[in-house]
Structure formats: C-alpha cells, structure tokens
C-alpha cells in the first residue's frame with residue numbers, strides 16, 4: 001500500500017492520499033476552494049495544505065475514497 005502524507009504544522013492538519021486508489025481525474029482539484037491539490041503524474045498531491053479551510057469537500061468528492069483528512073472523519 002502506497003500512502004502519501006502532507007502535513008500543515010501551522011494548522012495541525014494532515015492529508016493522506018492512498019495512491020493505490022487514486023485515479024488522478026482531479027475531482028479533488030476541482031472542488032477544493034483553497035486550491036490545495038495538484039495532480040502530478042496521474043496522482044493527487046496536496047502542496048498547498050497550509051491554505052486548507054477544513055471544509056471536507058475533497059473527502060466527499062473523491063470517487064475512489066482515496067483521501068483521508070484529519071479534520072474529516
């Protein structure tokens with residue numbers, strides 16, 4: 001299992017993306033109001049996690065259930 005993790009020390013937020021599940025069609029990129037995500041080589045990344053407003057839209061939108069967010073259980 002390949003799980004990538006991004007952390008914001010500033011916000012105390014963690015986003016994990018399961019790369020075995022991620023299909024790279026970028027629904028997370030489309031729904032995130034803060035432009036946290038970017039698809040790189042067919043997989044989602046979260047380079048702008050410091051801008052997260054903890055709305056959980058990404059977790060709800062991901063059709064593959066690939067995103068875990070520390071504020072959205």
Ligand code: SF4
Pocket residue numbers: 017021022023024025026027028029039043044061062063064065066067
């Ligand atoms: S919405 Fe889910 S499956 Fe689609 S790119 Fe984002 S993390 Fe990957």
Ligand code: SF4
Pocket residue numbers: 031032033034035036051052053054055056057058059069
């Ligand atoms: S919780 Fe909201 S603001 Fe944070 S990464 Fe997901 S969609 Fe973007």
